[in-house]
Amino acid sequence: MARGWQRDQIRQHIFLGAVIVGLAALTPQAIAQSTVGPESGSEVSATLTLSAGSLGDALFAITNTFGVNIIADERLIEGRQAPALEGVPSADEALERVLEGTGLRASQSTSGAVLIEEDVSAEATSADETSAVDTASDIVESVPVTVVGSKTGATRQEFGASVGYLGAERIRNETISDVEDVFDRTANASTGSSISGAYSIRGVNTDGVAGGLNRSNALASILVNQVALGVSSSSYVKPTLFDAASAEVLRGPQSSLQGPNALIGSVYINYNRPDFNGYAGSLRAEAGELDTLRFGLMQNVVLAEDTLAARLALETRQSDGDVDNPTTGSDDVRREDEETVRLALRWQPHGNEDLVVDLTYQHNESDTAASAFVLPSADGGDLFDREQPYDVDEAFPSDFDLISLETQWQMNDRWRLTSVTGASEFSLESLFDGDLSAFDLLVVNSFIKEELFSQEFRLNYEGERISALAGIFYSDGDYTSGFSGTGVFPDGMGGVAPFNRVTNQKENIEQQAVFGQLSWRPVYDWELTVGARFNHEERDTDDFADNNGAISDLSASESFDQFIPSFTIAHDLNDATRIGASYSRGFQAGGTAFAVFQAQATPYDEEFIDNYELFLRYQSLDGRLVVNGNLFYFDWSDQQVTTTLPGGVPGFDNAVVNAGKSEVTGAELELEWRATERVSLFTSVGIVDSEFKTFVVNGVDLAGRSLPQSPDLTATLGGRYASERGLFAAATFSYTDDSYSRIEAPEVTRTRERNLLSGRLGYQRDGWQAYVWGTNLLDDEYELFLQDGSAFGVPGSGAYGSVGATRTLGVGVQLDW
Template identity: 30%
Template sequence: MIFNRLIYSVTLAGSVSILSINAAMAQDVAFDLGTLVLYGDRTTGQAEKTNSSVAIVTAAELADPTISNYRDAFRHMANVQAGDFVESGFVLRGINSEGQTPGGLGTPLAAYYIDGVQQTVEGTRRGINGVFDAEQIEVFRGPQSTLSGRSALAGAIHLRTKDPEFARSGKVELGYGSDNKKSVGLAFGDTLAPNLAYRISGEYYSKDNDLNYPSYTRFDRYDDITSDEQYTLRGKLLWQATDQTDVLFSYSHSYGNPAPNDIAGPYWSTASTGYGAQRGDIWGNILPDFYTALIPEFPGFQDVRNTKVDNFGIEVTHHVNDNLTFTAQTGYSSSLTERYSINEGTAGEFLTVAGEFDQELLTQEFRLNYEAEGLRWVGGFYIGKEEQTSFRDATLPSFTTYLPENQYSENTGDMLNIAAFGEVAYEFAPSWTVIAGGRLDYFDQDQTASLVTDGVPTSNSESSFSDTVFVPKVGIEYELANSNKIALIYQEGYRPGGSGILAATGAAFEYDAEKAKNLELSYRGRGLDDKLGFAASVFYQDWDSQQVEVGSYPNNYITNAGKSKSYGAELELSYAATDIVDLYGSVGLLHTEFKSFEANGIDYSGQSFPGAPEASISLGYYAGEATGWFSTGSIQYTGSSLSRLEGGVAQPVKLDNYTTVDLSVGYAWEKSKLTAYVTNAFDTDYFTYENGPGVLATQGEGREIGLVYGFTF
């Protein structure tokens, strides 16, 4: 059989588990997977040799119209979810990529890389999300701190776009769907010289928001909140400088303006008609009674945000000999997020908000990789420099007098990270391999925060944090007689501390560094004449001084939980049922808990982490051949979880479990195909966040029906 569409999952010890096989197959070459390239692992470029827990989605699966952005691919993975709303990251094993501290200045817990370039926090939220002309997505679960650094305590995601080829090629994709969804993608590549090739691509996407905003229609920014709009322009240049040296240049520019999905519940106000009305104008004429006594509408609290991101990367690969490779990777990412209240810029409006988040991240990494029979090692040096600035200029009623006042706040952050890292895997006896590594990290972080009220400075704080830490990793792997493998690995993670100020009072607060210890056991392999692939793992993670945001704006702040823990299991299976039918499935189980945590007089001990589903289950199929009719389908179950810790509530809202179904059917010709699809086929209602209960919620994506036509050459 020859696959042309695969989803792989690689467990901690490095097996390839096929989650989805979507292809026509030939009987004479059964299950010839070839070598799957891995871009995000510093230890190896071959998926079957990695010792990280990583799920991989390849280019053909990303071409499925039910996957329009990288977060959609999470539905097929165990213990991986999207964040709870727009102002959030992604969730790995119950840990948000921004930690329990969404947004703000500082370091994320998991990083998002595009073509090797690490994205800023705002770039991760609204930057390059689309997967048109993408080569692969790799989702690393669990700590990757020893090799990937300060932003990988919870894991990392790597999106690799298609590299230039020394042949002319291209693709076109057009789509239309529910809520006036329109998408178009164009890509083309060719040679410029015998040793020089390029590829350029562009992607545009827009979709109307299906929520109702009747009291916002008069504002100039009304269109910004009632539709999603994103685009990406990208160029890559490959220079084969010598027979041993490749240089890859990449540049991309993107714009993202995702619409919020927040709706008012029955207890938002006496004027609210409940969730069924899908009222998104929560600061319009359905204000809570407390506010309507002061002002009938308060649109100054309704944010409208958009982000522009520029990425530039240089990747130099030099093969010293058959065993030794040198890599130099330079990355620069700049994101600018504009934030306005929906009424800003409209004539006659004076209670408004304007602001920006400006983030720049420059990284440089050098590493040597050695690989021979029975021995593999990597050693490297890293330096990263990040600068963050933000301001908020607001004229709103005072939180104490309720009279209009102007508040101008500004935050800055400068972060320097220098590190040396390494890892070795040595087969010390037949079938037995020992793994050891670590990272020596130096951090230096300076932050400032200031607040000016009606032209008078009311607070001004400065703080510094520096530390040098060593993060270790050790493990052992055993290969069974049937080539299946068992591995046990221990590794640690670390995130620096920091500071901030309360928006309400300008009072400064500080928080300590966060640490984690992770132990993981995995077993993976193949069976049933190689028709069945499986990957299983169990893990336990112990947290010390976990950074957690508590309270609600403008009284929200970051503090440290004393002790926390999380543990769980993952099972991923694939099965080639017949020559034209392939099945896949995944199960993720998760338990998270604050063991010792008290804040604002509330004891959260015993509660689970916010946004950490207890279970995630996915089952799917592909039926069809390379040309002719084909069909795909999947069902996804997401277990219950707690909403955010906020508002001084001792017991956060518990979000219900939910199940969604995606289906597609199409016809493929030699170079083109037409696909009809539906996501969330039964239009399941579910929330990803709720305050109350019954006060305010973020609604999950509803049903979408559409058509996509694609042509390749």
Template identity: 20%
Template sequence: MDKTNTIQFKKKPIAVLISLTLGFPIPIVTAQEIEEEVETLRLETITVEAQKRKQSMQTVPVSVSAFSGKQLNQAVIKDIFDVAGLVPASSAFQTQNVTNTSFSIRGIGTSSQNFGLDPSVGLYVDGIYRARQSSMVNNLVDIEAVEVLRGPQGTLFGKNTPSGAILIRTVAPSHQAGDNFIEGTIGNYGLVNYSAAASVSAIDNVLAFRLTGFGSQRDGFVSEVNTGDDVLNDRDRWGGRLQALYTPNDDVTLRIIADYAEINEICCAAPVQVSNAQAIGIEGKFGTDSLLSQAPFNATIFDGSDFFDYKVALSFLPESRVEDSGLSAQLDWDINNQFTLVSISAYRSFDSFDNIDSDFTDAHLFGTRNDSQQHSFSQEIRMDYTGDKVTAILGAYYFRQNLDLDYSLYTGEQFNDFFLTGFAQGAFNGLLAGIDALNSASNGLIAPSAPPAPAFSSFDHRAEQKHESYAIFGQIDYQLSDELTLTTGLRYTDESKDLSTIFSENLPDDAAFPSFFSSVGDPNSPASIVPGTLLYGAGLAGNVLTGIQAGTIDITTPSGQAALAALTPFQTLGWGFNPLGAITAGRSNISDTLNDDQITGTLKLSYTPNRDTLIYVSYGTGYKSGGTNTDRITEGFEPIFAAEKSRAFEIGIKKDFPEQDLRINAAVHTTNVDDIQANTFTGTGFNLQNAGDYKTSGLEVELTWLPTDTIEVGVVYARVNAEYDNFMRGNCWIAYTWHTGITDPGQESSDPNAPNPYCNRSGDRPTGEPEDYAMVKVKKDFTISDNIDAYLVAEYSYTGDVVLDGSNDPFAVQESYSLLNVRFFMNFAKYNMDLVFWGRNVLDEEYINHVNFNTPLQEGKFNAYISDPATFGVTLRKRF
């Protein structure tokens, strides 16, 4: 039961404007509220649940963008990526597969590459926390509303997040007709979308059911030169939702939801951005692309200038599969006019599998396979109170999650050749030939050389994490006067994680894994050829062979037999793996327990000098728990990382000018994050750690203006200044240094012949976050006939330059770009039907999709994830 009052605007005898779409606040109202407002307002009352109760958005001291289901449908918004692109200071993008999805708000986000990370942006569907970010990538169908909250959510929401939250509400069962529909979409690249939903009243006003189903298929838009055209970045997904709504009386509501969805796609393409066939700034320096272009590999090589040809070359197509399901129950009991008891219980399961060609070439080098299962249970119970001057929420929250991960990096048929010819400039070939000659001369008494990196080897790990979280929270709004309201909130969170990772190194025929050497060494740097390195061992073995050939070593004597021990490593299968890098090195298992508790909260003061103005000041804190790096990382790196904590200060204004039909919402903000959790790929593994201190600040403006009865203008602008205040052990440039010989200025070591693996990244920008984002929308309504209304809308957005790599490598910058989307919408009132012709990125702007990376084991080379080209289609929706 809604007991809150909404702002009443000055009445005008003008019909309500239907749409405030695509990045601008739009109405999220009940059917009753629509009926009350439709005859009186042009600037609409926007109802949100950003504070877990229905409120007018113009009275909520929170930066929030809201989208109704109606507006999502009219704008043909199909997934969370479409939504995030319309919200200031937010982003969402995929990387190597559909299970690697990242969200950020105000420059603070979380890579989903590592399963040990909790998200910085909380994701909720019907009040249920989604622990895995990738569970949000499927189609948005039968949605009541989407809200994007900016700033720490350290009081009211589930798992307590440091940068924001995305709230999705689905359409509930109904006893009335009108919200049933069937919809179909066709578009270029063979796009076919279909969805439908219907409610059934089993017992009038007591029991209703709703069934929702959808599917989406589309060809890819990236070709693989050996397989065919338009095979990568396809769409193949479907799902359904079954609900029951039980209302035995006016005071009790029970809603039960069961859902299931699948994704099975060939995702995601990462063409070559920078080739290392030949160094850009060093004449005569050649890299692995030059090697792979020759026999025995004969690989297809791209030079980077053809990045936007939408072509890749792989030895096999990637697989990416997801199964997401859940069951939830929400009970609302209005005890009296002041107290409401709310209970939300949920069980969720999320299984994913991906298998990719992780050398990103059509040479048969290596791949990675990732199989994970996540099961979670959550329970929230709270008491909501509404009085004359006080509203309050008091609640408790419990979350439990079991996460199991099986990961494998495996070598292909040509990896041994790649090792022998690609590392240390083939320095081992003469040594191995000498050992084999000695084997022949001794009639087999001396063992032959062994493959250093044999095919069909695998480097596996199994990670298990048991996670429990308890929280008690409360928030009070106290009306100090008619103009002033004080909001205070507090949350106590207790987190515990049991972490276990078991590593294994598996050679063909169950051979024992050797660990004679710890690193390769650099033949151009004599200081690095020291005991323990592979090149040092090769030097000893070479001296022995030279002595045997010169007759100074007699292998029949005890001293000669002892000297032969220098050859033993190179006669042992797999001798090259351990020094190659962290991803093929042996390492010890991890077993640990993390326990942490935090107190977070919020303090806000709201000032409403009149019914059209809200000015607020807020301070809030957020938190997400620590964890373990579930990847195979260098033994010296600390696998455990600490919790991430944020402190944010914000000043905002929400102002309506009814006479001018103008609405302006704006906020300035600053957030400090302690121990931010950073995850960056180095070319031989992911470096996940607490980066140190991080700061972001900025300005957000959302403007809506209705200059005439038929024209709407909207403007969104966000400025985000984000940088690492203190990040002493970050990643170093790799590609730029390889191509130019210029050392990363953040390098901690002063000896150019002995650089360490760390660089100071203090003052650098984070990955994937533009400093500036702006969008302008113009919409024109018109009438075609008595039964056909229409509008034409154009949206032009600008995204500032984006740093693509955590090391801030000079090669890793996407320049600013602009996108244009257009739609032509028609409503056929007689048939209760909508028809939308739409186009996205209609100018076919080419840009990198937020991220590039150092190509594994191919120093000096960058691959990057490509953006969608121009897409067009038509959508037909019939309501009944």
């Protein structure tokens, strides 16, 4: 009780601290307006000479000549022209001259980037110019791309970590609905199953190699507007990409910056914030096969000029899916049913662009089927008959709420203070068939609940040769889960045994950390970066189980301390090319495993990854070609191995020992090419070679075997074309190699390769577009995740699980104003 009171006090004090930071930022110095351009303390001796041409090319040239970070919406700059320049000595003057008469202006964001936006005070452009903008190709991503996950404002070409990136225009113009579509388009990333690891990065599933024993540990996390979701909400909630500014998949350990649940990477979903450019909005409606309906509405509202703005986004996604239940007659077993509301407010006190407060609230209600497992029929059918013959219709209703409060104060040209406060709550109540049959043998009701609070303060310094980051972090999370069921269950020997079980596990995790990063340029073309995180963690766990009248009521408390270092050295070969090497460490938290029949609580320690990388970053001087590559090797030590205690019941009397060791090598190569103003192409390749070195589970030595859910090869190829007459086409092909799902049955649970083609074809004009769309256009048959159901009497090989969706076609329309 005392610790709970102390946690509430800590939360109140931290929130008060965040408010104080915002109020402190209201000093006269903070209210002073900034100027557009590079740091006042920097020395830029370059001059710019440029032929007349497109505005996009001129902005690229200014970026590369003066080193300023320019961000622009392609719909604004496409079709506009810039005059010739000769010997222009500064970015300020160059921007002023190329934007003159365009109806656009340059302003500075809180991160120091230069924003190109509509000048609402300027006279409207001519009808011809407006038409050119409205029918623009919307192809080119903003250059350079700032990586939100870097926490320093580093661009993708500066950041040593491997980043799979989707910008606003790709999200808008491709068939991308949620975060799973991001994984399908990212090298060395793949989707799995919500109940056993929703995704994998670099050949490692977020649930670990043997599945998680608790609901508070994961190997990666998803962050929405810089706030990390819980382990269960990361698996069950599929964050929408409607009105998203970008999605980032950071591959490799991110523990030194991100902290917990970042052993193999982090995923950032960054939604658009409100702006002060007017009352922009959009409406999207789509309909398709399988009773697919999608509707999205976004509206930006300026509540007080240059001071307060709001942005509202509403979305619904519904589909019956392609799985039937012949026993109950249901035709929507794999249904999608999602409703999302997101309201964001932006406050700039006194109209000061150096002080920005962003508040985001998001609510999601879901009745989407989390597993929709299919089984082969007894008469010789296979999984692609897409039937689930259970005697009950499974249900997985959930609710999710998230609040993100972000405050950024650009104190001067060199110092920036950031506060990120997050709170979220997730609840799931599910009903599923425990015997996998058409007979009423066992129905199980389960529940999951998460309540999380986090606070982070960051102080950034940007000098001529030195840049630095210092931060503190606090989080408090309550995780509750359990289930109840009465009936009979396969005993593993061809018969059944009585099953009457109730479980309830509660875990509280409190974490405090300090972290930092220092970058130094000893000479202009070399940069050394060191980082570290000191993390302290306390866990209190209560585990109750009633197993056929045998009561187990256990509790445990554990604390852990971690030191997580990182190091990067980078060399700029020229203005277009950077190479480098890095080392980073990642950790997965320890915990306590409970043997319910034997009434034992067994603690286990953290597991660690030591990751080594070489990287290449290339961007042509005109900005049209980007080539990024990473080679990596990591050593995974003290792996958490699940085993059954001597004399215990498998699946119930489990313990975890730190006895495993694995190695993973691989590479990512990503290329983006703006071939013309109306054609863009992209491709990526990911290669992984994973291997258990030491890993014994229940007497079975897995040494030499690859990790589960670890495809050796992933690849994407795609592009977009938009004609001057308004016709456009976009397509993406992705390939994922075969793998296996469960370490106890690698052959039975082997999934085949995936060949996915999706696309859009349509017409756009004057703020609207109409199109046809399609997913899995090749109608490829593939499995997402399989389990061994031999003990349940599953016919054939005994494999059952989830399979990929069939080809789906539809139509859509989008209006923008």
